[in-house]
Amino acid sequence: MYPRPFDQVPAAQCRQHPLQKGQKLFSQGGTTAGLFYINTGNVELIRHTQEGVLIVNHRATAGTLFAEASLFCRHYHCYAIATTDTLVTEFDRGYLLAQFQLNPQFAMTLAQQFAQQIQTSRRLREILAIKGATDRTLVAIHEGMLNSHLKSFAAQIGLTHEALYRALKALVEQGKLHKVGRGEYCIKKLEVGSLK
Numbered sequence: 001m002y003p004r005p006f007d008q009v010p011a012a013q014c015r016q017h018p019l020q021k022g023q024k025l026f027s028q029g030g031t032t033a034g035l036f037y038i039n040t041g042n043v044e045l046i047r048h049t050q051e052g053v054l055i056v057n058h059r060a061t062a063g064t065l066f067a068e069a070s071l072f073c074r075h076y077h078c079y080a081i082a083t084t085d086t087l088v089t090e091f092d093r094g095y096l097l098a099q100f101q102l103n104p105q106f107a108m109t110l111a112q113q114f115a116q117q118i119q120t121s122r123r124l125r126e127i128l129a130i131k132g133a134t135d136r137t138l139v140a141i142h143e144g145m146l147n148s149h150l151k152s153f154a155a156q157i158g159l160t161h162e163a164l165y166r167a168l169k170a171l172v173e174q175g176k177l178h179k180v181g182r183g184e185y186c187i188k189k190l191e192v193g194s195l196k
Contacts, residue, residue: 005106006037010095013091021085027076031074032070032073033090036090037065038087041084042060043080043083044059045060045067045078045079045080047077047078065113084152123143127140133166134171136157136167137157140157150165
Protein backbone atom coordinates (compact mmCIF):
# COMPACT_ATOMS: atom_id res chain seq x y z
CA MET A 1 0.00 0.00 0.00
CA TYR A 2 1.36 3.39 -0.97
CA PRO A 3 1.16 6.48 1.26
CA ARG A 4 -1.44 9.12 0.45
CA PRO A 5 -1.91 10.52 -2.17
CA PHE A 6 0.01 7.88 -4.14
CA ASP A 7 -2.63 5.29 -3.25
CA GLN A 8 -4.88 7.26 -5.66
CA VAL A 9 -2.52 7.02 -8.64
CA PRO A 10 -3.92 4.70 -11.35
CA ALA A 11 -1.88 1.56 -11.98
CA ALA A 12 -1.27 2.71 -15.57
CA GLN A 13 0.71 5.68 -14.15
CA CYS A 14 3.00 3.45 -12.03
CA ARG A 15 5.90 1.28 -13.05
CA GLN A 16 7.74 -1.20 -10.86
CA HIS A 17 11.51 -1.63 -11.01
CA PRO A 18 13.01 -4.73 -9.38
CA LEU A 19 16.69 -3.97 -8.74
CA GLN A 20 19.53 -6.22 -7.71
CA LYS A 21 22.12 -5.03 -5.22
CA GLY A 22 24.45 -2.60 -7.00
CA GLN A 23 22.06 -2.00 -9.91
CA LYS A 24 21.53 1.58 -11.09
CA LEU A 25 17.97 2.96 -11.31
CA PHE A 26 18.93 6.24 -12.98
CA SER A 27 22.06 8.25 -13.78
CA GLN A 28 23.24 11.75 -13.02
CA GLY A 29 22.30 13.87 -16.04
CA GLY A 30 19.62 11.44 -17.22
CA THR A 31 16.16 12.71 -18.22
CA THR A 32 13.68 12.63 -15.35
CA ALA A 33 10.61 10.41 -15.67
CA GLY A 34 9.02 10.46 -12.23
CA LEU A 35 9.53 10.13 -8.54
CA PHE A 36 9.98 6.88 -6.67
CA TYR A 37 8.71 4.89 -3.71
CA ILE A 38 10.71 2.04 -2.16
CA ASN A 39 8.51 -1.01 -1.61
CA THR A 40 11.40 -3.08 -0.22
CA GLY A 41 15.13 -2.56 0.05
CA ASN A 42 17.37 0.52 0.03
CA VAL A 43 18.69 3.01 -2.51
CA GLU A 44 21.58 5.46 -2.22
CA LEU A 45 21.53 8.73 -4.13
CA ILE A 46 25.13 9.44 -5.12
CA ARG A 47 26.51 12.52 -6.86
CA HIS A 48 29.82 13.03 -8.65
CA THR A 49 31.36 16.43 -7.98
CA GLN A 50 33.36 18.29 -10.64
CA GLU A 51 36.48 17.12 -8.79
CA GLY A 52 35.41 13.49 -9.24
CA VAL A 53 34.49 12.96 -5.58
CA LEU A 54 31.50 10.72 -4.83
CA ILE A 55 29.03 12.14 -2.30
CA VAL A 56 26.12 10.17 -0.83
CA ASN A 57 23.27 12.70 -0.84
CA HIS A 58 20.62 10.46 0.66
CA ARG A 59 19.92 6.90 1.75
CA ALA A 60 16.32 6.01 0.94
CA THR A 61 14.78 3.09 2.80
CA ALA A 62 11.65 0.95 2.43
CA GLY A 63 8.44 2.93 2.81
CA THR A 64 9.90 6.27 1.69
CA LEU A 65 9.84 8.44 -1.42
CA PHE A 66 12.90 9.77 -3.19
CA ALA A 67 13.83 11.93 -6.20
CA GLU A 68 11.06 14.40 -5.36
CA ALA A 69 12.99 17.21 -7.07
CA SER A 70 12.70 15.29 -10.35
CA LEU A 71 9.12 16.53 -10.62
CA PHE A 72 10.45 20.01 -11.30
CA CYS A 73 13.78 19.26 -13.01
CA ARG A 74 14.48 17.93 -16.48
CA HIS A 75 17.58 15.97 -15.46
CA TYR A 76 18.58 13.91 -12.41
CA HIS A 77 21.29 15.52 -10.29
CA CYS A 78 22.63 12.20 -8.98
CA TYR A 79 22.78 8.43 -9.47
CA ALA A 80 20.32 6.11 -7.71
CA ILE A 81 21.89 2.75 -6.86
CA ALA A 82 20.30 -0.15 -4.96
CA THR A 83 22.35 -1.16 -1.92
CA THR A 84 20.30 -4.34 -1.44
CA ASP A 85 17.89 -6.27 -3.62
CA THR A 86 15.15 -3.66 -3.94
CA LEU A 87 11.70 -3.11 -5.42
CA VAL A 88 10.90 0.47 -6.43
CA THR A 89 7.69 1.97 -7.82
CA GLU A 90 8.01 4.90 -10.22
CA PHE A 91 5.10 7.39 -10.38
CA ASP A 92 4.81 9.13 -13.74
CA ARG A 93 6.05 12.72 -13.68
CA GLY A 94 3.51 14.03 -16.21
CA TYR A 95 0.58 12.52 -14.35
CA LEU A 96 1.70 13.96 -10.99
CA LEU A 97 2.28 17.43 -12.43
CA ALA A 98 -1.20 17.36 -14.01
CA GLN A 99 -2.67 16.48 -10.61
CA PHE A 100 -1.09 19.61 -9.12
CA GLN A 101 -3.21 21.71 -11.49
CA LEU A 102 -6.37 19.60 -11.70
CA ASN A 103 -6.77 18.15 -8.21
CA PRO A 104 -6.22 20.57 -5.29
CA GLN A 105 -6.79 17.82 -2.69
CA PHE A 106 -4.12 15.64 -4.31
CA ALA A 107 -1.73 18.62 -4.44
CA MET A 108 -2.36 19.49 -0.77
CA THR A 109 -1.85 15.89 0.37
CA LEU A 110 1.34 15.63 -1.67
CA ALA A 111 2.64 18.91 -0.18
CA GLN A 112 1.92 17.54 3.32
CA GLN A 113 3.77 14.32 2.43
CA PHE A 114 6.79 16.31 1.26
CA ALA A 115 6.72 18.49 4.39
CA GLN A 116 6.69 15.39 6.62
CA GLN A 117 9.65 13.95 4.71
CA ILE A 118 11.57 17.21 5.16
CA GLN A 119 10.93 17.07 8.92
CA THR A 120 12.02 13.43 9.02
CA SER A 121 15.12 14.22 6.98
CA ARG A 122 16.10 17.07 9.30
CA ARG A 123 15.65 14.88 12.36
CA LEU A 124 17.74 12.15 10.72
CA ARG A 125 20.54 14.66 10.10
CA GLU A 126 20.46 15.52 13.81
CA ILE A 127 20.70 11.83 14.67
CA LEU A 128 23.55 11.25 12.20
CA ALA A 129 25.47 14.08 13.91
CA ILE A 130 25.51 12.11 17.20
CA LYS A 131 29.05 10.70 17.38
CA GLY A 132 28.69 7.62 19.55
CA ALA A 133 27.03 4.57 17.97
CA THR A 134 25.30 3.65 21.23
CA ASP A 135 23.83 7.12 21.78
CA ARG A 136 22.87 7.43 18.11
CA THR A 137 21.12 4.05 18.21
CA LEU A 138 19.19 4.87 21.38
CA VAL A 139 17.99 8.25 20.08
CA ALA A 140 16.95 6.70 16.75
CA ILE A 141 14.96 4.01 18.58
CA HIS A 142 13.30 6.69 20.73
CA GLU A 143 12.34 8.41 17.45
CA GLY A 144 10.59 5.21 16.32
CA MET A 145 13.02 4.50 13.51
CA LEU A 146 13.54 0.82 14.36
CA ASN A 147 10.62 -0.43 12.30
CA SER A 148 12.43 -2.51 9.71
CA HIS A 149 15.18 -5.11 9.38
CA LEU A 150 18.25 -4.33 11.52
CA LYS A 151 20.55 -4.00 8.49
CA SER A 152 18.22 -1.42 6.95
CA PHE A 153 18.02 0.40 10.27
CA ALA A 154 21.83 0.41 10.52
CA ALA A 155 22.17 1.90 7.02
CA GLN A 156 19.52 4.50 7.77
CA ILE A 157 21.41 5.80 10.82
CA GLY A 158 24.83 5.58 9.16
CA LEU A 159 26.25 2.57 11.01
CA THR A 160 27.60 -0.76 9.85
CA HIS A 161 25.40 -3.61 10.98
CA GLU A 162 28.25 -4.84 13.19
CA ALA A 163 28.43 -1.45 14.94
CA LEU A 164 24.65 -1.50 15.39
CA TYR A 165 24.72 -5.00 16.93
CA ARG A 166 27.43 -3.88 19.38
CA ALA A 167 25.40 -0.77 20.28
CA LEU A 168 22.22 -2.81 20.82
CA LYS A 169 24.10 -5.29 23.00
CA ALA A 170 25.57 -2.42 25.07
CA LEU A 171 22.14 -0.78 25.49
CA VAL A 172 20.65 -4.07 26.68
CA GLU A 173 23.54 -4.55 29.13
CA GLN A 174 23.06 -0.97 30.39
CA GLY A 175 19.37 -1.68 30.98
CA LYS A 176 18.20 0.95 28.50
CA LEU A 177 16.68 -1.59 26.10
CA HIS A 178 14.99 -4.95 26.46
CA LYS A 179 15.47 -7.57 23.76
CA VAL A 180 12.03 -9.07 23.20
CA GLY A 181 12.80 -11.27 20.20
CA ARG A 182 15.14 -11.72 17.27
CA GLY A 183 15.78 -8.21 15.95
CA GLU A 184 13.11 -6.78 18.26
CA TYR A 185 13.83 -4.36 21.08
CA CYS A 186 11.75 -2.16 23.32
CA ILE A 187 12.81 0.83 25.35
CA LYS A 188 13.00 0.48 29.09
CA LYS A 189 11.03 3.28 30.71
CA LEU A 190 13.49 5.74 32.18
CA GLU A 191 13.01 8.53 34.63
CA VAL A 192 12.99 12.06 33.22
CA GLY A 193 16.52 13.37 32.89
CA SER A 194 18.14 9.93 32.85
CA LEU A 195 19.00 10.02 29.12
CA LYS A 196 22.45 11.59 29.33
